[in-house]
Amino acid sequence: MSQDPKHIALLGSTGSIGRNCLSVIHNLPDKFKVSYLTTNTNIELLQNQITHFHPRGVVVLDEAKAAAVQALVGHSVEVLAGREGLLEIVRRDDVDLVINSIVGFAGLKPTVEAIKHRKHIALANKETLVVAGELVISLVREYGVHLVPIDSEHSAILQCLVGEERNSASRIILTASGGPLLNTPQESFGSITVEQALNHPNWKMGNKITIDSATLMNKGLEVIEARWLFGLPIERIDVVIHPQSIIHSMVEFADGSIKAQLGMPDMKLPIQYALTYPDRYPMSGSRVDFPKLQSMTFFAPDRNKFRCLQLAYDAMAMGGTAPAIMNAANEIAVQAFLEKKIPFLRIPELIEQALAHQANHVSPDLEHTFQSDRKTREYVRTLL
Ligand code: MG
Numbered sequence: 137m138s139q140d141p142k143h144i145a146l147l148g149s150t151g152s153i154g155r156n157c158l159s160v161i162h163n164l165p166d167k168f169k170v171s172y173l174t175t176n177t178n179i180e181l182l183q184n185q186i187t188h189f190h191p192r193g194v195v196v197l198d199e200a201k202a203a204a205v206q207a208l209v210g211h212s213v214e215v216l217a218g219r220e221g222l223l224e225i226v227r228r229d230d231v232d233l234v235i236n237s238i239v240g241f242a243g244l245k246p247t248v249e250a251i252k253h254r255k256h257i258a259l260a261n262k263e264t265l266v267v268a269g270e271l272v273i274s275l276v277r278e279y280g281v282h283l284v285p286i287d288s289e290h291s292a293i294l295q296c297l298v299g300e301e302r303n304s305a306s307r308i309i310l311t312a313s314g315g316p317l318l319n320t321p322q323e324s325f326g327s328i329t330v331e332q333a334l335n336h337p338n339w340k341m342g343n344k345i346t347i348d349s350a351t352l353m354n355k356g357l358e359v360i361e362a363r364w365l366f367g368l369p370i371e372r373i374d375v376v377i378h379p380q381s382i383i384h385s386m387v388e389f390a391d392g393s394i395k396a397q398l399g400m401p402d403m404k405l406p407i408q409y410a411l412t413y414p415d416r417y418p419m420s421g422s423r424v425d426f427p428k429l430q431s432m433t434f435f436a437p438d439r440n441k442f443r444c445l446q447l448a449y450d451a452m453a454m455g456g457t458a459p460a461i462m463n464a465a466n467e468i469a470v471q472a473f474l475e476k477k478i479p480f481l482r483i484p485e486l487i488e489q490a491l492a493h494q495a496n497h498v499s500p501d502l503e504h505t506f507q508s509d510r511k512t513r514e515y516v517r518t519l520l
Contacts, residue, residue, distance in 0.1 A: 141169040142232045142411075145225050145255075147246055149185055150178035152342045153237035153260045153286065153403060158185060160408045164417060172225040174238075179205050186213055192230060195221035219245070226250035233411070236261045237286070239344050240467050241460075241509050244268055248502065251275045251283070258410040260286035262357045263467075267460035268505050269364030283365075284410040289358050290365055291406035292384035292397035297366070298414060300389065307388040308362050311378040312437060313338045313401075315349035318379060322441040328480035330473065338381040338401045347470045348444075351483055352437060356448020360459055363452065370452050375445065376434050382424055383432065398424055443484035451491060456498040457508035458491060464512035465490035472520050486516050 144161065148154045154173075161168045174195035175182045182194060186209060193214035196202035202217035209215065216224055219242070226234050226249050234250040235258045236243050243261030248268075250257055252275065259265070264272055276283045285291055289310050297305060316335045317328065333350040334343060341349070348354035359373050381401040388394045399405050400422050408419055439446040444466070451462035469486040472478045478486075490512050497504040 140167050141165075142167065143169050143171040143230050144233050144235060145172040145174075145228075145231045145250075146170060146235045146237070147174050147222060147226075147243070148237035148239065148260075149173040150175040150181045151237055151239065152340065152345075153407070154235075155181075156403045157235055157237065157407050157411075158189065160404050160411060161189070163419070164408075164412070167417075168411065171228075171230050174222060174225070177201055183208060193225060195225060197221075222246045223249045226255060227253045231255055233258060235286075235411075236264065239342060241267060241463060244272075244505075247272060248275065251279050251281055254279050254281055256282045256284075258284050258286055258407075260407075262287065262354075262361055263463055265361040265364045266357050267457075267463050267509065268502060269360065269459075271500075271502055271505070273364050282413070284413045285361070285365055286403075286407055286410045287358060287361065288401070288403065288406045289385040290361060291409055293362065293366060293387055294413075295397045295409065296385070296387040296395040300387075302367070304390050305366065305368065305387050306372065306390050308366060308368055308373045309386040309388065309394070310355060310358055310362060310373065310375050311381070311383050311385050312352065312355045312375055313349070313381045314377045314379050314437070315352060315354070316346070317350050318377065322438075325441070325481055326479065330476060333473075333480060337379075339403075343474055344467075344470055347473060347483075348466070350480075351444040352442035353444035353448065353466055353470075353483075355437070356445045357463070359448055360452050370449060375437050377437050378432065378434050380429065380432050382429065400424060444487065447484060447487050447491065454491070454496060456496045457494075457500045457504055458496050460500075460505050460508045461490050461494045461496070461512045462487055464509045465516045468513055468516040468520075477520060486519060489519060490516055 170189040170191045172193050173191045176197045179201045195216045199217040206215040233256045237260040241263050244264050247264045334346050336346050355375050362373050363370050383396045386396040451458040465487040469483040494512050
């Protein structure tokens with residue numbers, strides 16, 4: 137990467153990952169300089185972040201709110217509006233590294249645009265790789281940029297692979313906390329409330345990803361991400377429930393040896409590693425205390441109870457635009473559940489219906505992917 141300080145465009149700075157990123161950047165002031173920040177609508181927090189980090193510009197997706205921000209900050213900060221603003225800032229010369237912590241399919245276009253302008257990527261947006269992994273990874277190679285995952289599981293796998301020959305890895309074992317409904321009996325899944333599903337035991341995250349954790353779709357998305365990031369077929373990517381969230385994932389090698397990465401469940405660690413990769417820097421925070429922990433437990437996920445995990449494996453096996461169809465259906469379904477328009481169990485049903493009824497492009501380009509996403513959203517909305 138280029139010399140320090142690295143100039144950063146942080147997409148989605150007011151979300152859970154974005155806020156953690158800024159805390160990491162705050163602690164490494166010589167290494168990083170914030171050039172751009174972006175938010176959908178949270179302009180109060182954005183103003184706060186402007187005061188602390190003095191970016192050159194910001195993007196506010198909501199156009200009316202963008203005008204309000206401009207009125208408040210005057211000419212000291214450039215304010216861009218709308219999705220086009222995201223694409224505009226990732227192209228600029230005063231950006232070395234793009235951190236993409238946008239939620240959902242909307243994260244794909246800025247990632248692709250950034251790669252094409254030879255920016256390194258720290259990726260928290262899962263959907264980029266879920267819906268277009270093959271295309272995005274080939275662009276990463278073509279433009280010679282680094283794409284480093286922020287997700288704790290993929291960061292763990294990357295850390296396990298340091299110093300190893302890539303083709304010596306024979307199996308990836310993704311750990312899953314099991315989410316807020318791990319111990320809720322399947323019989324009561326029909327009446328799960330939004331509040332129950334949002335009550336995650338180990339990780340404090342945004343609403344979309346917390347619901348995805350409750351359905352285990354989050355782990356399904358991570359299986360697909362891992363497939364593209366690390367080049368192993370999905371038959372060699374296993375999921376194991378590990379409720380303590382101390383082991384963040386593991387890699388098994390050809391000789392049967394297994395490496396694991398451990399740490400307290402705190403997103404600041406994988407974020408810092410993604411930003412400083414392959415170097416490590418000091419970080420405060422609590423440490424794993426084994427005598428206090430006493431035991432770590434593991435068991436297989438119940439793919440019947442958590443159908444979304446199985447659907448993700450199915451979509452990946454179908455290939456083509458099936459993962460994009462699955463993802464679009466999931467995004468609409470989760471939003472509808474959060475708005476209390478559908479019951480919890482309707483989420484996997486809607487995904488299944490979308491996979492059964494939407495046409496799958498077997499070898500899609502980006503345009504097919506956008507088309508599948510749009511058509512699936514329209515279709516699933518008609519089912520609500
Ligand atoms: Mg994760």
